[in-house]
Amino acid sequence: MVLHGLFGPSLAPKNLATTLVWLHFRGVLVLVLLCAGNFFCFVCPFMLVRQVARRLFQPWLAWPRKLRNKWLSAGLFVLILFLYELFDLWSSPWWTAWLIVAYFVAVLVVDGVFKHAAFCKFVCPIGQFNFAASTLSPLEVKVRDQEVCADCVTRDCIRGRRDPASELVVVQRGCELALFQPRKSGNMDCTFCLDCVHACPHDNVGILSRVPASELMGDPFRSGIGYFSRRKDLAALAIVFTFGALLNAFGMVSPVYAVESWMARMLHVTHEAPVLGLVFTAFLVAEPVLLLGVAAWITRTWAGSRRAMPALMTRYSYGLAPLGFGMWLAHYSFHFFTGLYTAIPITQNAIASLGRAYLGEPRWTLTGLPLRAVQPLQVGFLMLGLTGSLLVTHRLAQDDCGDHPMRAFVPWAAVCLLIWVGAIWLIFQPMEMRATFMTG
Numbered sequence: 001m002v003l004h005g006l007f008g009p010s011l012a013p014k015n016l017a018t019t020l021v022w023l024h025f026r027g028v029l030v031l032v033l034l035c036a037g038n039f040f041c042f043v044c045p046f047m048l049v050r051q052v053a054r055r056l057f058q059p060w061l062a063w064p065r066k067l068r069n070k071w072l073s074a075g076l077f078v079l080i081l082f083l084y085e086l087f088d089l090w091s092s093p094w095w096t097a098w099l100i101v102a103y104f105v106a107v108l109v110v111d112g113v114f115k116h117a118a119f120c121k122f123v124c125p126i127g128q129f130n131f132a133a134s135t136l137s138p139l140e141v142k143v144r145d146q147e148v149c150a151d152c153v154t155r156d157c158i159r160g161r162r163d164p165a166s167e168l169v170v171v172q173r174g175c176e177l178a179l180f181q182p183r184k185s186g187n188m189d190c191t192f193c194l195d196c197v198h199a200c201p202h203d204n205v206g207i208l209s210r211v212p213a214s215e216l217m218g219d220p221f222r223s224g225i226g227y228f229s230r231r232k233d234l235a236a237l238a239i240v241f242t243f244g245a246l247l248n249a250f251g252m253v254s255p256v257y258a259v260e261s262w263m264a265r266m267l268h269v270t271h272e273a274p275v276l277g278l279v280f281t282a283f284l285v286a287e288p289v290l291l292l293g294v295a296a297w298i299t300r301t302w303a304g305s306r307r308a309m310p311a312l313m314t315r316y317s318y319g320l321a322p323l324g325f326g327m328w329l330a331h332y333s334f335h336f337f338t339g340l341y342t343a344i345p346i347t348q349n350a351i352a353s354l355g356r357a358y359l360g361e362p363r364w365t366l367t368g369l370p371l372r373a374v375q376p377l378q379v380g381f382l383m384l385g386l387t388g389s390l391l392v393t394h395r396l397a398q399d400d401c402g403d404h405p406m407r408a409f410v411p412w413a414a415v416c417l418l419i420w421v422g423a424i425w426l427i428f429q430p431m432e433m434r435a436t437f438m439t440g
């Protein structure tokens with residue numbers, strides 16, 4: 001993909017870098033997260049560089065204490081969304097290739113210097129997306145039997161399995177993301193690397209099924225994370241994940257151009273950056289603060305919750321994650337399914353450009369599924385997201401206000417409905433067919 005991005009055709013729909021990254025990778029990513037779990041972190045290609053580098057030299061520093069949270073990675077997540085819109089990354093194979101290269105370099109530098117999986121846990125924006133989405137997945141890496149752990153003295157799942165001849169030599173890594181299996185709860189921060197599975201001497205860890213979103217409904221102490229309700233950085237990530245989904249979809253519908261040119265005229269600017277900055281502030285700051293703030297205020301005054309406003313906003317923000325995931329699914333599946341077969345002619349073309357058409361002449365007529373087949377699927381994903389958010393917020397309201405659970409639930413249900421209506425409106429707008437030949 002990098003080679004084709006740098007040296008292949010500059011037209012996005014003909015290049016493997018743009019097509020595979022922006023159409024296929026994102027589509028398969030969200031579908032695998034929905035149907036299974038965080039298997040993309042499991043097969044992350046960026047880790048390859050890390051493994052090779054660690055054979056050559058060992059990292060020597062601990063990740064700075066002040067950065068042991070999600071603020072940096074959530075900020076990088078927003079930055080990537082911003083750059084994606086500003087530089088129209090989906091239309092530039094060259095920039096897409098350099099983005100991949102930059103990612104490899106960033107992994108090499110961060111994990112070359114800092115011990116454990118600092119990049120995965122505290123830096124990687126794609127990883128944070130996967131962590132947030134995998135809270136809705138049906139699979140989880142967890143212990144089979146807590147009683148076995150209670151009798152365990154070695155705790156290899158976190159310490160790593162040591163060489164019997166020398167305690168200092170680790171023959172199998174334990175969890176580098178600081179998740180101690182017996183007290184791990186849910187998929188947050190789990191890269192599905194399976195180190196703990198291999199390290200446990202009692203074969204007591206596996207990939208097991210569970211109810212999707214169930215981890216959002218409670219607030220237990222979680223190893224390596226703490227309490228969700230006390231993590232404002234994690235709540236910010238959930239908010240960016242949810243409202244970023246709407247923002248990212250808004251960037252590809254026709255009305256965005258009218259809105260942006262109106263704003264540019266009002267601001268008397270000709271560059272897109274300040275206008276985009278305002279759009280991002282509206283979607284990622286003003287909208288969540290307003291919606292969550294009003295809902296939290298009603299929960300306090302009408303339902304009698306004793307929690308402070310920021311605590312309520314933090315707690316219930318996780319309840320919006322299913323809706324956010326529904327929107328990402330609706331958006332990415334649109335590109336994925338409408339451009340489903342495009343990888344075939346592009347690969348044929350890439351091979352043919354080497355001198356001989358081993359895979360035949362490119363069949364450019366191969367595109368994807370028609371819109372009429374994809375749109376019902378998008379609506380289904382949004383319905384699924386709405387249902388998940390209503391279930392989670394209802395459970396949170398029950399725990400929060402035992403006396404008046406419905407009063408606590410109603411404002412959050414209204415927030416979910418508002419977001420859902422906005423999402424439905426978005427998917428029925430004329431959309432850009434990014435990185436495909438079709439127009440519509």
Ligand code: SF4
Pocket residue numbers: 143148149150152153154155156157158181182199200201202203204205
């Ligand atoms: S998961 Fe395995 S290694 Fe870890 S505490 Fe339980 S039994 Fe011990």
Ligand code: SF4
Pocket residue numbers: 141174175176177178179184189190191192193194195196197
């Ligand atoms: S070691 Fe186990 S708990 Fe830790 S990230 Fe890998 S799969 Fe998840």
